Amino acid sequence: AQSVAQPEDQVNVAEGNPLTVKCTYSVSGNPYLFWYVQYPNRGLQFLLKYITGDNLVKGSYGFEAEFNKSQTSFHLKKPSALVSDSALYFCAVRDLDSNYQLIWGAGTKLIIKP
Amino acid sequence: DGGITQSPKYLFRKEGQNVTLSCEQNLNHDAMYWYRQDPGQGLRLIYYSQIVNDFQKGDIAEGYSVSREKKESFPLTVTSAQKNPTAFYLCASSPDRSSYNEQFFGPGTRLTVL
Numbered sequence: 001a002q003s004v005a006q007p008e009d010q011v012n013v014a015e016g017n018p019l020t021v022k023c024t025y026s027v028s029g030n031p032y033l034f035w036y037v038q039y040p041n042r043g044l045q046f047l048l049k050y051i052t053g054d055n056l057v058k059g060s061y062g063f064e065a066e067f068n069k070s071q072t073s074f075h076l077k078k079p080s081a082l083v084s085d086s087a088l089y090f091c092a093v094r095d096l097d098s099n100y101q102l103i104w105g106a107g108t109k110l111i112i113k114p
Numbered sequence: 115d116g117g118i119t120q121s122p123k124y125l126f127r128k129e130g131q132n133v134t135l136s137c138e139q140n141l142n143h144d145a146m147y148w149y150r151q152d153p154g155q156g157l158r159l160i161y162y163s164q165i166v167n168d169f170q171k172g173d174i175a176e177g178y179s180v181s182r183e184k185k186e187s188f189p190l191t192v193t194s195a196q197k198n199p200t201a202f203y204l205c206a207s208s209p210d211r212s213s214y215n216e217q218f219f220g221p222g223t224r225l226t227v228l
Contacts, residue, residue: 009154032213043118043204043219044157051214090156094213101172102217104156 002027004093006105013081013112021076021108023091032094033074034102035065037087044090050074061085081112117141118220120205125225127192127199135190135223137205144210146188147217150174151202160203163188164211192225200227 004025013019025031032051036044048059055067065076076089091105118139127133139146145164149157159172163182177196182188188207192199202224206217 004156034216036219041202041222041224043120043221044206044217046216046218049214049216092156096213101159101162102157104158106154106156 002093002095002103004091004103004105006089006091006108008108009106010109010111013110015083015112015114016080019078019081019085019110019112021089021091021110023074023076023105025072025074025091025093027093027096029096031067031072031074032096033065033067034092034094035059035063035074035076036090036092037061038090038107039087047076047089083112083114086110086112118205118207118218120203120220120223122223123221125223127225127227129227130194132191132193133225135192135203135205135225137188137190137220139186139188139205139207139218139220141207141209141218142185143207143218144185145208146182147206147208148172148178148180148188148190149204149206151204151222157204160190198227199225201225 034049035047038044048057050057050067058064088107090107092102095103121136147162148160161180163169179191204222205220208215208217
């Protein structure tokens with residue numbers, strides 16, 4: 001079965017430091033991977049996606065993610081965290097065996113402290 | 115402005131009542147989705163529609179119903195058969211069901227059973 005895991009419920013980072021939010025996946029074929037962000041009581045906003053090509057994907061708000069096929073990971077990164085980056089982050093993988101639906105991770109709460 | 119609107123933002127339901135959540139999009143997207151979000155869990159798919167007058171059950175369709183009579187509208191009815199309906203409901207759309215397309219989300223409706 002295809003799945004995605006976000007091993008950390010919460011990540012705490014000081015403002016100005018680099019941040020990483022982890023995501024690992026399990027798929028039977030080529031993975032299509034997505035990152036979304038959710039601010040409190042709001043809908044999700046798309047950040048970036050990996051479909052094919054360059055393993056380093058750049059997205060919105062200065063975020064980037066690195067696709068690592070050997071480690072089956074797609075970690076979200078940012079070189080310098082802002083307090084406004086504090087939010088809930090979701091990783092998702094496209095389920096090619098289930099009519100192309102998205103499988104979602106449980107989410108990681110990112111807290112950036114001033 | 116293009117986007118997805120959901121109404122109401124907050125909804126309170128008494129035991130035994132059916133309630134309908136509205137979702138409208140002006141993005142000219144073919145595919146639309148309903149998700150349920152509970153604390154500490156990823157999004158779970160309730161129903162999805164790839165084209166007008168057609169829809170399919172997702173992972174947790176029991177106790178819910180939908181219709182897709184117009185391209186821009188995909189209302190969700192939470193019936194009295196849904197045993198634990200208190201949750202945050204998110205509607206999303208995408209240009210089509212292609213695996214590489216991201217989904218665009220509405221702001222959500224928070225449903226509380228009294």
